[in-house]
Amino acid sequence: MCHQNEITFKMEFKEAKNKFVQTWGALGSQWGINKTMAQIHALLMVSNEAVSMEDIMEELQISRGNASMNIRALMDWGIVYKEYKAGERREFFTAEKDLDELAVKISKERSKREIKPALKVLKEVSSISANTTSEEKHFVDQTKKLYDFVLKADNVLDKITEYKDNWLAQILMKFMK
Amino acid sequence: MCHQNEITFKMEFKEAKNKFVQTWGALGSQWGINKTMAQIHALLMVSNEAVSMEDIMEELQISRGNASMNIRALMDWGIVYKEYKAGERREFFTAEKDLDELAVKISKERSKREIKPALKVLKEVSSISANTTSEEKHFVDQTKKLYDFVLKADNVLDKITEYKDNWLAQILMKFMK
DNA sequence: TTAAACTTTCAAAAAAAAATGAAAGTTTAT
DNA sequence: ATAAACTTTCATTTTTTTTTGAAAGTTTAA
Structure with missing residues (x-):
């Protein structure tokens, strides 16, 4: 039994x-x-x-x-x-069993391997010379926006990590909900 | 010319x-x-x-x-x-050309298609019956932690979206840097 | 209702990615 | 120095994913 x-x-x-x-x-x-x-x-x-x-x-x-x-x-x-x-x-x-540590490592690696090279290309293509037609203007505009966006997103995890250990920030955020 | x-x-x-x-x-x-x-x-x-x-x-x-x-x-x-x-x-x-909107949509879809089903499995496997050996204890412990972590991560984008539109939060965060 | 102008579907083909396993390489103990 | 006990490498095979393209389906205008 x-x-x-x-x-x-x-x-x-x-x-x-x-x-x-x-x-x-x-x-x-x-x-x-x-x-x-x-x-x-x-x-x-x-x-x-x-x-x-x-x-x-x-x-x-x-x-x-x-x-x-x-x-x-x-x-x-x-x-x-x-x-x-x-x-x-x-x-x-x-x-690695600590999940925060795991997330940080994965995001750092992905950033290094994929995001950073992509950012380089975005910067490159968004800085083509003088643009006359609206088609070209739109292209430059959109790729610039994308560059800024990806750059910001790339930093998000660092910010979250910072925030996570900041008790004051946490309390304030709860207040504002 | x-x-x-x-x-x-x-x-x-x-x-x-x-x-x-x-x-x-x-x-x-x-x-x-x-x-x-x-x-x-x-x-x-x-x-x-x-x-x-x-x-x-x-x-x-x-x-x-x-x-x-x-x-x-x-x-x-x-x-x-x-x-x-x-x-x-x-x-x-x-x-969709608005990048915030794009990010929200992609993350909502991925959440629905991939994260939610994964969470279900995590909950399931972390609730196996009474656990005696340390091997089993570790398994339950680790999968529970993972469940909590993935659940939190799954909500991060919503939080960021909230935060993005909250000028007070932004000012406060800048103060604390 | 018909036919022209389109789009979708899906079985088969092609391409890409991952896995195998045996040979080559390494490390360690004697 | 050698051989046993391992690990790594990489050309080949297998599996998975993606793409093709022709037939079927749909919509519209006359």
Whole structure:
């Protein structure tokens, strides 16, 4: 009886974990992050302790190469770390578990890799020489606005982080609701 | 001479426009929006007046079917509109050009399509029955935190919109910098 | 009602992205 | 120095996503 319960429970946990990993993977691919990368991250996020590459391969049913490359990518993003265990030769991996820290790191990386280059192009195209026709005026106007907008949006997360730790700001904002 | 200048100028404009459309398309695909969809949107954003499907096909060098399906998708997102011109049989298209409005619409759609379902799963998996091992405790704890975090993040844009129109809040925030 | 002028749909093709796995590379203990 | 125990790389294969284009559908004007 007791044993039966334990099995039932274990099943439920495994199912829940699997569901979470799958969902996170699907969400990732909708946001331009590859499925496996998101799944590995999900797995590490909810893992108590560091996980070996072997175990990641086993749990996600993926090849060694795939695991290796995606772990590497996650480390490049700065949201997964290598860990060494005493007396163990192989490497273990953990994820950044503090969600604020995670959000900051992801947004910084995306900013660096995608937003900043886009801003450069926006600045470039919005500064084409003298514009006579209304078509051209509209183009310059719109791309300038876009530049300002993206620039502001790019800074939003920093502002939120600042605000988050500022109790006075929080109280004032509550007042004004 | 004057003619030569005009040609040079036209070239520069076309190049700039093309560069913008290509960049926007690339950015889109990094964010889980298909390239053509993002390119059509870019094209309409910087277009003075409504554009016909024929012209979209021509400018982006894409097939009729591709154009039709992606325009439809953009209209489903609520960021592109059909327009009719007097005496013209065919349909023309325009993009939402107000960037705040655009951001609100995109974030509302993404919230509805992706975040809300993800939240549902997070709530589900974080409420698995009694948890004994530390592994299971950690799972429940972490997914709960994630639920709260995603819920908060999901509301951020509304908050920013509110804040944007609140002059008092803005002044106060500047004080506290 | 008809036919011309359009748009949409969707099965098939093409392109792009991701995954595999075996060989090459690395590290560590002896 | 060597071999065992690992990890990484990358050419090839597989999977997924996107695009095509022709047929079907729709609308409009006469």
